Amino acid sequence: MATRPALIAQHCAEAGLDAKAVDYWLKAGQQAVARSSVAEADAQFRRGLNLVSRLPDGPARQERELELHLALAPVLVATRGYSASDVKETIERSQILAEQLDRADLFVPLLYGLWGFHYIRGESKLALSAAEQMEALGEARSDDLVLMLGHVYHAIIRYCLAEFAPSVALLNKCHDLSKPSHREACAGLTAEDP
Numbered sequence: 001m002a003t004r005p006a007l008i009a010q011h012c013a014e015a016g017l018d019a020k021a022v023d024y025w026l027k028a029g030q031q032a033v034a035r036s037s038v039a040e041a042d043a044q045f046r047r048g049l050n051l052v053s054r055l056p057d058g059p060a061r062q063e064r065e066l067e068l069h070l071a072l073a074p075v076l077v078a079t080r081g082y083s084a085s086d087v088k089e090t091i092e093r094s095q096i097l098a099e100q101l102d103r104a105d106l107f108v109p110l111l112y113g114l115w116g117f118h119y120i121r122g123e124s125k126l127a128l129s130a131a132e133q134m135e136a137l138g139e140a141r142s143d144d145l146v147l148m149l150g151h152v153y154h155a156i157i158r159y160c161l162a163e164f165a166p167s168v169a170l171l172n173k174c175h176d177l178s179k180p181s182h183r184e185a186c187a188g189l190t191a192e193d194p
Contacts, residue, residue: 022055022068132154135154
């Protein structure tokens, strides 16, 4: 049985109200996620993404597409696994849109997602690149939390490569950067508390 937002989205799409339909497909997908119906959420978000291409190009279209991709990524992880190519494509498209929209608040979570994708796939060099980008972002922003997270993910890869001394050195840097206030902030950026 279709939910109210899904029915409204369908009617809007049939009436040529593509922007409203996209918004309602997003709502329908979010409702499906709230009910733990990830397969349904996947379908709803994809319907929205299919309609986004019919919207006029510009920031409003990019913002809608970004919201759909951000909502779709964890659904893909749940339905296909972290190492599925769809996950990488969704994260990479989100990165492009976040840069175009200057959504700096999303840079770290998206780098974390990309790092996790490559880490799970055993693609150490690519995971290391994502960690190094996070470190560079932390340095450029003078943000100890982001720098610490970059060091943590860099250290994990060095450990997996049996490069224990560099791994320990990076973790020691993390210890020096760590503050009690970082614990709560980490929850908003990544799925773990380093």
